[in-house]
Amino acid sequence: MxxxxxxxxxxxxxxxxxxxxxxxxxxxxxxxxxxxxxxxxxxxxxxxxxxxxxxxxxxxxxxxxxxxxxxxxxxxxxxxxxxxxxxxxxxxxxxxxxxxxxxxxxxxxxxxxxxxxxxxxxxxxxxxxxxxxxxxxxxxxxxxxxxxxxxxxxxxxxxxxxxxxxxxxxxxxxxxxxxxxxxxxxxxxxxxxxxxxxxxxxxxxxxxxxxxxxxxxxxxxxxxxxxxxxGGNNALVVLNDCDIDTTIDTCVQARFQNTGQSCIAGKRLLVDASISEEFIQNLIKKVRELKSGDPMDEETYIGTLAREDLAQDLEKQVSATIQAGAKLEIGGKRQNAYFEPTVVSSVTSDMAMFKEETFGPALSITTFETIEEAIELSNTSKFGLGVSIFSENIEAAEKLAYRFDEGAVFINELVKSDPRLPFGGVKExxxxxxxxxxxxxxxxxxxxxxxxx
Incomplete structure (x- = not known):
């Protein structure tokens, strides 16, 4: 025994x-x-x-x-x-x-x-x-x-x-x-x-x-x-006609709740290049406001990862992505099992944070020029658990749903499980x-x- x-x-x-x-x-x-x-x-x-x-x-x-x-x-x-x-x-x-x-x-x-x-x-x-x-x-x-x-x-x-x-x-x-x-x-x-x-x-x-x-x-x-x-490597697809403030709030929750340790977290932020500068700057402000600390404190939003080795794994993925040419916008530091809320921009599809599932409070950002490119980027993943699309034009967004290789498509909402709806994925x-x-x-x-x- x-x-x-x-x-x-x-x-x-x-x-x-x-x-x-x-x-x-x-x-x-x-x-x-x-x-x-x-x-x-x-x-x-x-x-x-x-x-x-x-x-x-x-x-x-x-x-x-x-x-x-x-x-x-x-x-x-x-x-x-x-x-x-x-x-x-x-x-x-x-x-x-x-x-x-x-x-x-x-x-x-x-x-x-x-x-x-x-x-x-x-x-x-x-x-x-x-x-x-x-x-x-x-x-x-x-x-x-x-x-x-x-x-x-x-x-x-x-x-x-x-x-x-x-x-x-x-x-x-x-x-x-x-x-x-x-x-x-x-x-x-x-x-x-x-x-x-x-x-x-x-x-x-x-x-x-x-x-x-x-x-x-x-x-x-x-x-x-x-x-x-x-696993999952969900994309957050932000179109240029979205409500920016509401979308940012949802994206921050999608990536950083449960200290980012969720299969259905939004891990890859795909944002239309025409609004990317404003969107990223406002997003960083929101991430900076997230309170880290003692998980027993009711004000804490970001706790530690479940084990130190998990934080070390995330650290390697973030470092590899930055070394490959991406830009660290905020965070990136680790202390024992704690990893700072992190945002990395200029991430391309061949980088670690895009290709691999990141299990912790680190968000990668990739820009796109057309909706065709956004769909291709989202589908360029071995995973297929869920995707979030953000747009004021709900009818147009709904017509795109079938083109995403996912178990779930959420429009203007983070991917989440609900007892009333089936939950599961495709591919890996x-x-x-x-x-x-x-x-x-x-x-x-x-x-x-x-x-x-």
Missing amino acids: GTKTSINPYTGKKIDSFKTHTKTEVKEILSQADKRFYKWRETSYSERKKLMLAAALELKKNKKEYAQTMTNEMGKPIKQAIAEIEKCAWVCEYYAEHAEKQLSNETIKTDAHKSYVSYEPIGVVLAVMPWNYPFWQVFRFAAPALMAGNIGVLKHASNVFGSALNIEKVFKRAGFPEYCFTTLKVGSDMIEEIIENPIVKAVTLTGSGPAGSSVASIAGKNIKKSVLEL SGYGRELSNHGITEFVNRKTVYINK
Whole structure:
């Protein structure tokens, strides 16, 4: 039995140590989860709804407790951490209210006396989740999975085991039966064996491309369903007829919230050359106003990155981009796990900050002359999670939406996840969808029922 230690990235001090589960313990947890499934799938939607609403209430009631653990473990500013917990309550409420209708039998007229599709749970589903949104990434899987009658087991990032255990605590406090949702305290080296266990029927992963590729290959080898939500390099496409002040506010939030540690952050700012000078200068003023500091301070907007090595990686990307000829407008300095809010202009498509996903508070700026060039620049990415287009001419912008190779197009808004809308990407941003009715049907058996007299 080993241990995993969590370190506060702001103070550098140890928070806690967690004894990891042994292989024997993991097998026992999976066995108990499997037994629970055959009872859980028999429960009514009204019973599941009652429990899921209780989970939402628990999240709201103890949001500060859960948010503080999150902030201590990965440095998220406390106000943003509380907002994350509140969003988790929303997704619980959403599926509590809508799951039954979303999974109701779909009657299809054929030559049969009666024929329909039923949506039935498949069993134990493994969730492999990252540290950047320690609660939200998990709940957007767990709420629909449990409401569908499935069982959830979580392999969370090792630096947020406290949050992982808190999520398990939420479901226990809400009254869910034991083993409906369980945290596996294991390292990445155990994932393959867990997926290969016949009890596990499917896997969902939010994380990096290499992690997704590995999990997908293991799942594929074992003929198991997988859903992947991977990296992103979203463009913020600013047309010359935009509302400059409003657009700047949105772009700053899109890039710098969660200290820039988000797959759906706007990372590449593409701005029309005719307004670029004014736009960049006003943007820099807004970035300069962002308050950095103690993540536990409610006034803090920029905290630390989750680990010092992540800040070092960002530092290398920014340095390489500047050395290649880009201009540092503001920021660029690192201290331990803290990285200054940074803006780099004159970035071309062959530079590191354009080609690679930057996971931290650093924004690259590239100018374009025509909308054709803007679309080409946006699509010149191996990722395809989302894009934001800013224009006063909404009808014209909407007509451009289909030309962007993305899972989502947001006009005059940052890319964000919403329980009511499907969420996911194309290309190397993954496959499958989370949230909405599309998400809840990812892990069900779409069963054809055909009846003749």
